Amino acid sequence: MNAIRLYGRYVRASLHSQMRYPASFLLTSLGAFLATGIDFIAVWALFARFRQIAGWHFGEVALFYAVIGVSFALADGLTRGFDVFGEQFVRTGDFDRVLVRPRSTVLQLLGYEVRATRIGRLAQAVVVWIIATRLTHIGWTWQVWSTLLFAVAGGMALFSGILVLQATMAFWTVESLEIANTLSYGGVEAAQYPLDIYARWFRNFLTFVVPLGCVSYFPVASVLGRADRTGLWPGLLPFSPALGFVFLGVALWTWRFGVRRYASTGS
Amino acid sequence: MTAATVRPYLAVFRARFQLLLQYRAAALAGFGTQCWWGTVKVMVFAAFLSGQVDSPMTLRQTIDYVWLGQALLMMLPWSADPELARMVRSGDVAYERLRPVETYAYWFARAVARRTATPLLRAIPMVLTAGVLLPSLGFARWGLSAPAGGSAVAIFSLSMVLVIALASAFSTLLDLLAVLMLSERGVNILVAPLAIVFSGSLVPLPLLPQWLQPAMRYQPFAGLLDFPLRIYSGHLAGADALAALAGQAAWVLVLVALGRVLTTWVMARLQVQGG
Numbered sequence: 001m002n003a004i005r006l007y008g009r010y011v012r013a014s015l016h017s018q019m020r021y022p023a024s025f026l027l028t029s030l031g032a033f034l035a036t037g038i039d040f041i042a043v044w045a046l047f048a049r050f051r052q053i054a055g056w057h058f059g060e061v062a063l064f065y066a067v068i069g070v071s072f073a074l075a076d077g078l079t080r081g082f083d084v085f086g087e088q089f090v091r092t093g094d095f096d097r098v099l100v101r102p103r104s105t106v107l108q109l110l111g112y113e114v115r116a117t118r119i120g121r122l123a124q125a126v127v128v129w130i131i132a133t134r135l136t137h138i139g140w141t142w143q144v145w146s147t148l149l150f151a152v153a154g155g156m157a158l159f160s161g162i163l164v165l166q167a168t169m170a171f172w173t174v175e176s177l178e179i180a181n182t183l184s185y186g187g188v189e190a191a192q193y194p195l196d197i198y199a200r201w202f203r204n205f206l207t208f209v210v211p212l213g214c215v216s217y218f219p220v221a222s223v224l225g226r227a228d229r230t231g232l233w234p235g236l237l238p239f240s241p242a243l244g245f246v247f248l249g250v251a252l253w254t255w256r257f258g259v260r261r262y263a264s265t266g267s
Numbered sequence: 268m269t270a271a272t273v274r275p276y277l278a279v280f281r282a283r284f285q286l287l288l289q290y291r292a293a294a295l296a297g298f299g300t301q302c303w304w305g306t307v308k309v310m311v312f313a314a315f316l317s318g319q320v321d322s323p324m325t326l327r328q329t330i331d332y333v334w335l336g337q338a339l340l341m342m343l344p345w346s347a348d349p350e351l352a353r354m355v356r357s358g359d360v361a362y363e364r365l366r367p368v369e370t371y372a373y374w375f376a377r378a379v380a381r382r383t384a385t386p387l388l389r390a391i392p393m394v395l396t397a398g399v400l401l402p403s404l405g406f407a408r409w410g411l412s413a414p415a416g417g418s419a420v421a422i423f424s425l426s427m428v429l430v431i432a433l434a435s436a437f438s439t440l441l442d443l444l445a446v447l448m449l450s451e452r453g454v455n456i457l458v459a460p461l462a463i464v465f466s467g468s469l470v471p472l473p474l475l476p477q478w479l480q481p482a483m484r485y486q487p488f489a490g491l492l493d494f495p496l497r498i499y500s501g502h503l504a505g506a507d508a509l510a511a512l513a514g515q516a517a518w519v520l521v522l523v524a525l526g527r528v529l530t531t532w533v534m535a536r537l538q539v540q541g542g
């Protein structure tokens with residue numbers, strides 16, 4: 001069986017088991033929808049009072065918010081195995097079992113669980129996306145779609161990379177550290193506003209260290225037809241999400257390094 | 268009430284307080300997260316408030332609100348005590364019923380420890396970073412500034428005492444609901460978003476739309492964070508500040524009374540599980 005078919009089987013098994021508890025699935029999804037929805041209402045409330053932020057209007061900021069929200073919801077739903085890696089695999093010694101199977105560790109952890117309840121978060125981001133299309137005047141050509149889909153793909157790669165790094169840390173710390181949430185949840189918070197409102201040092205951090213800006217700000221700004229105010233070469237803007245994949249590559253390289261030095265906690 | 272009747276509750280408080288002070292690594296991780304969150308919020312509000320805008324709060328007051336809000340974040344009644352629901356599931360609650368203390372006061376004392384020890388561990392590094400480190404590095408404009416004056420300090424201190432009482436009364440109510448439902452998960456999913464929005468932790472309450480303002484003043488969550496933060500920066504002063512204290516005190520009385528009634532009701536139909 002090839003890797004893709006095996007992964008498909010993992011996904012089916014995971015969804016099947018979660019659908020055994022339909023009420024729990026519905027309520028948790030609804031909870032995620034409402035909790036993130038409140039977050040967006042806060043953005044709306046600020047625009048209701050102040051009308052604009054550094055020259056950007058509500059509809060434009062909604063598109064930044066939607067693109068990063070969709071990327072995060074998808075990545076968060078697919079990488080559960082890395083998210084719980086410290087408690088579920090390292091501390092218990094279960095990672096030994098993963099290592100003796102003749103398949104890659106990454107594939108097995110991706111197949112550990114597909115979190116169906118993240119549909120709530122995804123739905124919220126899609127609703128915001130629709131609001132954004134109503135409030136802005138973008139011609140939805142194939143170039144626009146491909147730029148934004150590339151941004152979402154880059155964003156998924158970036159957030160997956162952050163979760164892989166969080167899991168990698170567990171090889172040394174045993175427990176997963178909450179500090180990685182700063183980059184995942186905190187990254188969503190930071191990237192839902194246009195990058196040019198931030199101070200230069202923070203903007204550079206979000207471009208060159210953890211390229212959150214590259215998977216939302218630059219592509220969305222180019223779609224909105226707004227001149228970039230951070231001084232990057234304009235021709236490069238739509239291609240910046242590629243940095244998300246570079247980040248994932250580095251994360252996976254670090255992961256392999258971590259796997260090699262893994263010492264089991266089991267006896 | 269005499270000293271002898273209070274003593275067991277003080278002992279419970281002291282024991283829980285010392286236990287909760289041990290979670291220092293978690294507090295450090297939380298502190299890191301809150302630094303990030305505070306920094307992003309300060310920059311976002313600075314961008315909103317720059318230029319010609321008509322704002323009910325100055326940027327100075329908003330920045331103080333953000334940093335102090337991050338410092339006191341763990342005082343919010345986010346969640347029910349997971350241990351109590353577990354006690355009901357395992358049947359250990361039977362031991363709790365045998366103790367010669369009043370159940371509500373006993374659980375309230377536990378809640379007071381939770382709402383002081385955990386926040387304290389986070390508030391100290393946060394206030395030192397935003398109030399001392401940032402100004403000494405030359406970023407005083409972006410840090411936490413000194414309180415608005417002598418009377419602001421006095422009223423703020425009183426208000427913080429009421430915050431502890433209010434947060435603990437809230438927490439005890441959540442604990443009771445968790446005991447009733449045998450699990451804290453449902454309660455937490457419902458309460459966390461309410462607390463974060465209506466306390467002003469997400470957006471300072473005065474910055475919410477004008478038509479919401481009267482309702483915001485009278486709801487119980489405002490007394491958990493919004494009132495003390497505004498008293499600190501002088502946004503609420505004089506008679507308004509005293510009215511805020513009265514509002515906090517009134518909600519403490521309401522929630523404690525509600526908690527007592529609920530305790531009687533819950534205990535009357537408590538089923539001890541296990542065998």
